[in-house]
Amino acid sequence: MELVKKLTGLTLAVAMSTTLAACGATNETQNGEETTGAGNAVNANATANEAAATPEKKITIKYWYAFGDKIEEAKQHLVQEFNASQDKYEVVAEHQGNYDDLHAKVQAAFAAGDAPAVSDLEIASTGVFFRSGMIQELTEYAERDKEELQLDDFNKGLMGNAYVDGKLVGLPFMRSTPILYKNVTMLKDAGLDPAGPKSWDELEQYSRVLKEKGKLGMTVPADIWFYEGLVAQSGGQMLSEDGKTATFNSPEGVEPVTFWKKLAAEKLIKIPVGDEAGATADKDFANQLSAFKFASTAGVTGTLEIAKANGFELETSFMPANKSYGVPTGGCQLVMTSKSTDEEKEAAWAFIKFMTTKEATIYQHKHVGYLPTRMSAIDTDELKEHFQQFPQFKVAVDQLEYARPRPMETAYPEVAKLIREAIEKAILTPDVEPQDALNEAAEKANKLLSK
Known part of the structure; x- marks a missing residue:
């Protein structure tokens, strides 16, 4: 570049x-x-x-982002608002697919010297990008503009992944947790209490009743994000405290896979695999084949529209508890590319600050469903009235009490793939024990983590 x-x-x-x-x-x-x-x-x-x-020529920077539909609408709207708010900078926003697509393209562009000045960065990949020198530390900028930025206003439950090795490297943007989506109409028709299920045991009980009605309790991919939540609920950790050793093959890590395998074997839930696994879960829920699904809080607005179109009542709740409630955070933060010019970095910082204001987080929360990242936003009359009218949006905010940050070790994105493959192998292959599959994955993971 x-x-x-x-x-x-x-x-x-x-x-x-x-x-x-x-x-x-x-x-x-x-x-x-x-x-x-x-x-x-x-x-x-x-x-x-x-x-x-003659006005000075605007400094133009690129912003690359992930995902389309409602999420893209919100991001494009905020970019337009930023560009209209001042006459010094111009941001060109470009869609780059999902997080994996975006990350690969940013890495390739960085190597070619043409990376965007700002990009979305999924939180679990932040460590990889920062330690490889691709993104800029923001501590100096945040300290300089501390009165304007109000860093302490960001929800502390979302700040765990904003730091790498004690250094501020991103600001929470469109952040999320997985929540439980429930087809209340199906539950009422089956004689089930719409307030549940609140535990793994209740989820199994509900699924058995639904099976008698020719329905599935849940269609759920073997998604690493959901699995992290179930491990947390069981009292476990994905990695050791120093991040050097896999611990997902502990009893607390094996228990969720054993639970999923049992329910899938009895056809109480369905676990699709492959690139379309998430889409399959969404379709089964939309078509009222499954009463429940785990999905990001970012899907609240879209799922409410689907429920209305398909004639069923939708509610959301915490992910059902095992020993306790527990949930990983997710979504992305905004980061600045390290090799931009000083002028571009100032433009990038101005843009990042704008995109993470109280007003911006209120807008994107109401438009999409992502968590409001600032405490001052939650305290506004606007969001209080919104939560009263649409309680489905508030569940994720309340669930943050039980949230934990995702691992950010450099090798974790690769480790996550090993875990997903092990879960799928254990569930889909009758004679493979979950403990054995996870032990094998842990052995491979430890080699990656020790590098």
Whole structure:
């Protein structure tokens, strides 16, 4: 990128030199005659006045983001609001697929010297990006603008993944937790209490009743995010405190897989695999084949629309507890690319601050369902009235009491893939024990974590 910008700067410099030379020639000769010194002074003054009247060229930066639909609508709206709010910077927002797509494209662009100045970054990948030198530490910026930023206003339950090795590297943007979505109409028709299920045992009991009605309790992918929540509910940890050793193969990590395997074997729940697993879960819920689904709080608005269109009542609740409630946080934060110019970094910082204000988080929460990231937003009359009218949105906010940050070890994205593969193998292969599958994954994970 530096080379590209140097070349661009050189081109501009040459163009400016050519323009100035042309102006100089005009000043020196008019109709083949030399002008007087007074004439040069008048022309110089006129040129200075024209320059003063001409606004400076805006500093343009790129912002790359993930996901479409309601999420994209919210991001594009906020970008337009930022661009209209001032005349110094211009942000060009570009959609780059899901988080995996976005991360791969940012890495490739960084290597090619053409990375965006700002991007979404899924929280579990923050450690990888920062330790590899791709994103800028924000501590100095936050300290400089502490009165404006009000860092303490961000929900503490969402700040755990904003720091890597004690350094501030991102600000919470569209943050989430998984929650339980419930088709209340199906539950009432089956004679089940819509307030539940509140525990794993109740989830199994509800699923048995629903099976008698020809329905599934839940369609749930073997998603690492959901699994992290179940491990937390069982009293376990994914990794050791120092992040050097896998602990997901402990009894607390095995218990969720054993539970899923049992329910899947009895056809009480369905566990799809592959790239379309999440889409399958959404379709089964929308088509009222499954009464429950785990999904991000970011889906509240969209799922309410689906429920209305398909004629069923929707409620949300905490993920059912095992020994206790527990839930991972998720979503993304906004980060700044490290190799941008100083001007671009200032533009990026101005944009990041704007996108994480109280007003911005209220807007995106109401439009999509992502968590309001600032405590001051939760305390506004606007959100209090919103929660009263649509209690489905408040569940994730209340569930933050039981939230924990996701692991951010450099190797964790690779470890997460190993875990998902092990869970799928254990559940889909009758003679594979969950303990054995997770032990095998832990052995591979430990080699990655020790590097």
